[in-house]
Amino acid sequence: MHGAGFLHDYGAAAAMVSGSFPCYTNVVITECSEFETKGRAKRGSRMILRNMTRLEIMLMLSLTIPVTLVLLWPQQRWPLMLMIVWLLGLGLNVWVMQRRKHRKHCEYLLKHAQMSAIRTLSHHRHDWMNEMQILYGYLRLNKLDKAVDVMDRIRERMEHDSKISQIGTPELATFLLSFRTVCDAMRLDVKVQDGLTLDRFPYDADKLSRAVMALINVIRFRAVTNLQHDNVLTLSFYELNGGLTLEMSYEGELAAADSVQFELRKCVEGLGDIAVREEPAERPLQERTMVIRFPLQA
Incomplete structure (x- = not known):
């Protein structure tokens, strides 16, 4: 089936396929420096203020x-009582506004999901109508x-779509x-082994699903539209030696x-190994077949 795309931007799923790759990718975990930690804290504070x-802000x-009243009359009780009541009222108002904002956000997500x-x-209706018209003409x-x-x-x-719908997540x-x-810049073809579901493997299926979507989005955002031929990304899910193997084959042009x-390594960091198949010499460098094996080998 011609592939997929969905209502959430899975963030910066930035990354993918290049001309030449090493056989396997080793995952390296680095520690954040103190400077990076402080920078993230500052960005987090700015984000909080931006979302308010x-x-x-006026209530805060x-x-x-x-x-000020407590500082001016520290010996009096009424400024302290006023501040307590003020804080309770302020907290209640902020809670009500946050609930309202959350409800609007949920309504937006629901509407977006419905439109998708x-x-x-x-x-799908358009595809089936085309097939039915061809069938009717032959009859x-x-x-x-x-x-x-x-x-x-x-x-x-129909069997193909059924396999995808039962992939597990x-x-x-x-x-x-x-x-x-x-997505108009690239066609996605998906092949799923009979009976294969992600939740049958001994690792987090949701985390794996997000990694797969990130891999696809990397190619999607790098695909360069070409009027002479289609950009095609083929995914093949199958079980090998008790683990999940994802084979990705891309034919087309890529930017950068x-x-x-x-970027490809970042998508599966800590999850799997990436290998690149040996391709015939006459095949363009932009067209490569990658094999990703889950889970990460020890």
Whole structure:
């Protein structure tokens, strides 16, 4: 089936395939320096302020009123009581606003998911209508052998979609089935071994699903549209020696291909090993087949 794409931007899934790769990727875990830690703390503080509404900021600044009164009359009880009541009221207002903001965010996500589902169903309906029209035409022309071929093709596509929908995690299944609705620069073909589901393997299926989506997005964001031929990324999921193997084969053009190798490693860091198959010399450097094995070998 022509692949997938979905409603959430799985962040900076920045990365992928380059001209030449080493046989295997070793994962290296580095410690953050003190400078990096301080920089992240500052960025986190700026992010918090950026996400606060103007009303929330005004409410926080209003705390200066009871605090000032307490400092002016430290021997009096009423400024302290006023500050306590002020804090309780402020906390209640912030809680109500945060609840309202969370509800709006959930409504937005729900609407976005519904629109994505509608686009996916619309694309599938269009595909099925094309197949039905071809089938109807062969039947009217009494070309039964051709009609049987169309029915076999429809059956194969239905089985293919069924395998993807049962891959084990709804997040990844939705991503793969809806990819074509959000990406025009690349076609995604997915092959899943019979009976294979991610949740049967002894590692975090959700974490693995996010890694797979990141790998796909790396290629997706690097794919260069070419009017002469399609960019095609083929994924093959299969079990090998008790572990999951993901084979990725890309045919097409990539932007900034030299940095793709580094980004590819980041996507599966701590999860799996990456190997690159030996390709025929006549095959373009941009077209490579990568094999990713999970879990990471000790």
